[in-house]
Amino acid sequence: MTDPLDKATAKAPPTVGEGCLSRYDPEALGPEDGTEFPDAAQLWETLQKQSPPDDPERKR
Known part of the structure; x- marks a missing residue:
């Protein structure tokens, strides 16, 4: 079994935006990112x- 912490130390993809609007850059993501x-x-x-039918989430 591999060390579960190996994945935790992997480099995260670049992000765009700041604060609560921060998200991974979709242009930088690929199959290796899942x-x-x-x-x-x-x-x-x-x-x-x-x-x-009356579910407000359905209207999104």
Whole structure:
């Protein structure tokens, strides 16, 4: 088993914005950062169908 702290010391991707608006720079992210999620659209559609019609989160 590898040391779990090895990943904690890995270099984080660059960020854009400051404070509460800070986020990872999408242009700097790649597959090695865990950005591959080919079924995201299907998951989103499934979750939208499961939400009640009057759910305010559904309108986003």
